[in-house]
Amino acid sequence: MKNPAVLIEQLSVTLGGNQIFDEANFKADYGKVTGLVGPNGSGKSVLFKIISGFVRGTGKNVIVNDEQLLRSTRFPPNVGSLIEEPYFIANLSGLDNLLLLASIKNLITEREIVAYLQKFGLPTDRQAVKTYSLGMKKKLAIIQAIMEQQTVVILDEPMNALDEHSAALTRQVIQDLAAVEHRAVLLTSHQSDDIKSLCQEVFEIQERRIIRQ
Amino acid sequence: MRLSVSRNRIFALLVLISLTMIGRLAYYTTGRLFIRSLLTDVIWQESVRLLDIIFCIFPYILYLLMIDLDGEGNRELIAQRLPHYSSRLLSVFLAQLLLTLCFWLLYAVLGLIWFRIVFIGESINLMSTIAMACLSLVVHCVSTLILVFDYELARTVGIAKSTSLTVLLCLMGLFVVFSALNPDLANLISPVQFMILTPGDLIVHSSRYLGLGLIKVLILLGTILTIFRIHGGEMI
Numbered sequence: 394m395k396n397p398a399v400l401i402e403q404l405s406v407t408l409g410g411n412q413i414f415d416e417a418n419f420k421a422d423y424g425k426v427t428g429l430v431g432p433n434g435s436g437k438s439v440l441f442k443i444i445s446g447f448v449r450g451t452g453k454n455v456i457v458n459d460e461q462l463l464r465s466t467r468f469p470p471n472v473g474s475l476i477e478e479p480y481f482i483a484n485l486s487g488l489d490n491l492l493l494l495a496s497i498k499n500l501i502t503e504r505e506i507v508a509y510l511q512k513f514g515l516p517t518d519r520q521a522v523k524t525y526s527l528g529m530k531k532k533l534a535i536i537q538a539i540m541e542q543q544t545v546v547i548l549d550e551p552m553n554a555l556d557e558h559s560a561a562l563t564r565q566v567i568q569d570l571a572a573v574e575h576r577a578v579l580l581t582s583h584q585s586d587d588i589k590s591l592c593q594e595v596f597e598i599q600e601r602r603i604i605r606q
Numbered sequence: 607m608r609l610s611v612s613r614n615r616i617f618a619l620l621v622l623i624s625l626t627m628i629g630r631l632a633y634y635t636t637g638r639l640f641i642r643s644l645l646t647d648v649i650w651q652e653s654v655r656l657l658d659i660i661f662c663i664f665p666y667i668l669y670l671l672m673i674d675l676d677g678e679g680n681r682e683l684i685a686q687r688l689p690h691y692s693s694r695l696l697s698v699f700l701a702q703l704l705l706t707l708c709f710w711l712l713y714a715v716l717g718l719i720w721f722r723i724v725f726i727g728e729s730i731n732l733m734s735t736i737a738m739a740c741l742s743l744v745v746h747c748v749s750t751l752i753l754v755f756d757y758e759l760a761r762t763v764g765i766a767k768s769t770s771l772t773v774l775l776c777l778m779g780l781f782v783v784f785s786a787l788n789p790d791l792a793n794l795i796s797p798v799q800f801m802i803l804t805p806g807d808l809i810v811h812s813s814r815y816l817g818l819g820l821i822k823v824l825i826l827l828g829t830i831l832t833i834f835r836i837h838g839g840e841m842i
């Protein structure tokens with residue numbers, strides 16, 4: 394895989410009348426953790442939504458996993474996303490929620506999902522998601538973003554609401570995703586230490602542009 | 607197939623049916639003997655009408671509440687895993703439209719029959735009734751469209767989700783106005799709303815979709831049978 398995992402050129406995005414990006418450029422490679430920093434409201438989550446195909450912009454290129462997203466309504470293939478607070482079906486257990494999502498592509502077995510749940514210390518019984526704490530939901534969301542071997546993994550503030558142990562585990566998982574499994578990981582975090590220690594590349598959003606650091 | 611996904615909706619449907627039944631029963635059927643005379647003599651006609659309108663509005667409030675109860679919030683997670691989400695949505699929409707049309711027709715016919723039975727001797731303006739029914743059909747179709755494509759509209763056209771929800775609310779409001787003009791008809795066709803497969807049903811598997819559709823058909827058949835029983839009683 395020679396092409397970058399994500400290539401964005403001259404992207405402009407306007408949402409609800411205010412311009413979030415103006416001819417912004419961004420790139421992320423496989424096998425690397427790419428960090429994105431910027432103040433609150435600068436557009437980190439919006440950029441991740443663009444890359445996931447949830448929001449559309451205009452410009453020259455938004456290519457994710459070799460799929461051009463600008464002039465198509467398709468979602469990019471093989472992308473896993475955790476952006477803001479993802480929604481799960483409250484009446485179902487964490488396992489059932491993941492099984493439901495996994496049943497669409499049928500790439501992984503129940504055993505593998507259970508292994509992920511155990512790794513993250515989540516219950517594998519019938520406990521409904523509505524009884525989960527914020528941190529538990531976050532971990533469930535991380536699992537769905539990585540469980541199907543997605544080659545581009547988008548993690549927007551994954552460490553928020555996680556306890557020390559889970560945060561450390563997540564850091565290890567992020568490192569392994571890039572270094573061992575050769576996936577492209579896109580990360581934001583309020584913890585500048587995390588960005589420094591985990592990311593091989595860092596981009597900063599400044600005044601509707603994305604600057605490589 | 608997971609029943610728990612649409613448990614909320616089935617429950618709400620039961621509430622709706624009960625309410626519509628109670629509303630209609632209080633107004634017409636039982637009223638013949640006791641309650642109607644009580645309602646028309648003691649409380650005056652207008653408040654009964656008001657009551658009926660409330661019964662009409664309530665299902666729509668429930669319906670709106672249910673839009674997000676069904677787990678469609680995880681639509682992005684689902685969409686991300688489906689290769690041709692838009693074409694999938696189109697097929698959902700067409701299927702819904704077909705279902706809506708069929709059952710709307712059924713209800714409309716039932717409604718007209720019912721009118722003839724209940725209002726013996728009272729003249730009804732058939733043309734205005736039909737016109738109103740057609741308007742309500744348009745409302746149904748457009749709200750289906752918005753429900754199904756809400757997320758797609760937000761994504762591709764860039765309008766905020768709240769905008770399409772506002773449009774939906776306005777449409778519902780319009781329907782409530784129809785209801786106020788002609789509560790009897792609105793009462794009859796309101797359960798049609800529940801035949802609409804909201805995006806929460808979004809077919810992860812077509813088997814699941816068919817299953818849900820079947821459940822809805824069964825529930826609707828049950829409703830129709832119940833209505834028929836009541837009408838049958840009235841006929842005798």
Ligand SMILES: Nc1ncnc2c1ncn2[C@@H]1O[C@H](COP(=O)(O)OP(=O)(O)O)[C@@H](O)[C@H]1O
Nearest residue numbers: 408409413431432433434435436437438439440
């Ligand atoms: N759907 C939307 N409609 C209008 N404005 C939006 C929408 N989503 C985000 N924004 C705006 O875009 C800006 C960037 O938001 P976001 O990407 O969430 O910031 P952050 O960098 O903190 O993640 C904010 O000013 C926000 O108000």
Ligand SMILES: [Mg+2]
Nearest residue numbers: 437438477549
């Ligand atoms: Mg954010």
